[in-house]
Amino acid sequence: MPFYHPPFYSSALEQAIDRYPLTAGPETSLAVAIALMSQLQNSCPRVKTPLPSDRGAMGETSPPDKVRARCVLVVQNQQTITTGNLSQNPSRGLLIGILTPADLVRLIASGKIDTQQKLALHKIPISEVMSPVSVSLTESDDQDVFGALSLFRQHKIRYLPIVNQLSHLVGVLTRERIRQVLQPSNILKLRRVAELMTTPITAPHNSSLLSITELMSEHQVSCVVITKNKELTMEKPKDDYTSIFQYSFHQPLGIITEYDIVQAQFLELNFEQTLAQKVMRTPLQFLQPADSLWTAHKQMQQQQVQRLVVCGGRGELLGIITQTSLLRVLDPTEMYRVVKQLQQSVYQLQAEKLELLQSRNAKLEQQVRERTAKLHEQVQRDRLLTQISLRIHQSLNLEEILHASVAEVRQVLHADRVAIVRLESSNLGIFVAESVAPKWSSILGEILPDHIWQESAFAIEQEIYAVPDIDKANLSAEKYARFHQAQIKAYLIVPILQDGHLWGMMCVHQCSKSRQWQPSEVDLLLQLATQIAIAIQQAQLYQQVQNLNTDLERQVQERTAELQQKVQELQHLNVLKDEFLSTVSHELRTPLANMKMAIHMLKISPTPDRRQIYLEILETECTRETDLINALLDLQRLEAATCPIELEPVNLEVWLPTIIDPFYTRAHNRHQHLRVKCDRHLPTISSNRASLARILAELLNNACKYTANDGEICLKVEYKKGDTEDGGQAKNSRQATALAAKIQFKLSNQSSISIEELPRIFEKFYRVPNADPWKQGGTGLGLALVQKLVEQLQGKIEVESRDGWTNFTVTFPTKPDRN
Structure with missing residues (x-):
């Protein structure tokens, strides 16, 4: 016997062939065939029974990651052509027929299979109910997966047996296995589900399994969608009223396929009494019409199904998408038909073009003769036009x-x-x-x-x-x-x-x-006018460009000067940043170093008195560190304007002593003379206590810090009333006075600031050089914080320095006390 040499298929066709299909001999009973098909996948929500034994049934195991064909191929004279490896070239005898789930649905719907007589199926041989093989594919080297797709479409079949040259069964092809092998993502991603979805056959959820079977047979479909009717109350607004109407639609609950019918028959269910909702496959995974076919393909692969339900935004049933729909996109027959139509259109256009060319040939010859006489004149005119145009455009x-x-x-x-x-x-x-x-x-x-x-x-x-x-x-x-x-x-x-x-x-x-x-003269002049218009436009554009260049040069010079100024400002800001970082790092590290030293001394201190001293040092340095951090945070908050200010009544006569009294002690310790002068009957103003106290405390603190011993510090608080304009009426006097009333705080100390430094003392992180001979330290944030707080209270701060005195004047607009 000659050795069997399998052909070299294309890789896609080779992967798609199910070489381990369900096979049976012609004498195998129908009950065994149903049992074989039902054991492939348990989609029916009923418990399976063991597979009946039958000597004519043949089942082979296939790799678990492949979907097997749900049909039984009837063969006789089973034999194997030996080449040394049985799994690569099995031969199961001569193929004589096929039994599919569609055949069983047709038999049940026509009454040839009585679902209530359970023992009758064991007496019916498969050869009596099988369908003849209408088409098969003989394996050869020139076969490919697109040829198989053409056979599926041409003969409208769901299973394509593969036989060898001796008509012995080799395997079977299905649409699902081809879809799993072909993954044309680029094509499927460009197509939408709405383009290929079809209207499914539906049935209510309380339908019997027998009626579902009859629907499948009547409409020749492989599945029925189980639905229930749902109503929604919708409101549609009009111009002056709202329209209320009822919206009714079918909501899908599950799906029943031919394979579910096979499993129900295998489980020997009563088709007349079993309801569809007990057999249907749930839960359903829905698609949207706007989803791509690639999404449908991936869901079919993940769920191992051959069809998916398409629903709208409210859950209403719109259609169904099947693997046949996906494969139709890649059908070479369809592509070939389109190409043929295009070719016919091309042939027709070519024929019409030839006829048109022949009809116009005589006219063209006549026109050529007429135009030949004018050609020389046209050439001469074009030459003159070119010469004139060149001179114009020079x-x-x-x-x-x-x-x-x-x-x-x-x-x-x-x-x-x-x-x-x-x-x-x-x-x-x-x-x-x-x-x-x-x-x-x-x-x-x-x-x-x-x-x-x-x-x-x-x-x-x-x-x-x-x-x-x-x-x-x-x-x-x-x-x-x-x-x-x-x-x-x-x-x-x-x-x-x-x-x-x-x-x-x-x-x-x-x-x-x-x-x-002459007409030629008119044409020549019209063309020259066009050239002149172009030249005029170019000249105007050139003049505009010249003007723009002049403006641009001026703008460049201005921007260059601005950039130079900005660079100088940035360099100055960089210096300020370095000074700030140096100051802040020093101010932050100094308390930390003192606290660290105090902690170390606490550990080794022998007496309680010494420990108390070190604890006081710790407290002082901690307070110093906290004040620095709070100043930075307060300044950032004021600049960002993230926290709105809350105003409250402030009685200046009662409140001012609480702020000023602590500075008497400080001035006395430094042998300084602090003098405070306030107007009598200071009013109650509307302000923020914390902000106002911070302003006065910072100014007094700076005055004490930068005033020499035996120096004087003067604080003067005045309430100034506004005056009406000349000729103003008496009834407006009180209103004008209220609008112009203000509180003024004037702080003077014996120290001087140079005129060059005065404009910069309110800058952040800036400290006047050589203004602190006592090395008391500071961050340069105090006056910047004071200025922001004054602005937040809608006030104004001014500074002047002359004759050895520095004067800070803070003014707040206010309304006088009505009492």
């Missing part, structure tokens, strides 16, 4: 362009005068360029009256460019007199257009006699 000066244009046109056309009229307003023109023969008068600079301009513009709109004899033309008396004064016998005018708007006109005058203008 300059970007508008005046030179216009004068060169009229000179060239007069020379080419042998005219007595050529002039260009420029539109100055909507109804006024002026002659801006002219070339005239010696014996004729000049009209350069003359103004064309509005009525003559309008008549000429109207003639141009009517495409009346040439007048061979003004005596025979239908001209108005005034226009005729104007032309006669200018010695014009015949004229030719063409418009000069820019962006579709009339810029002006080119006028060719024949003064010696009348002249019959």
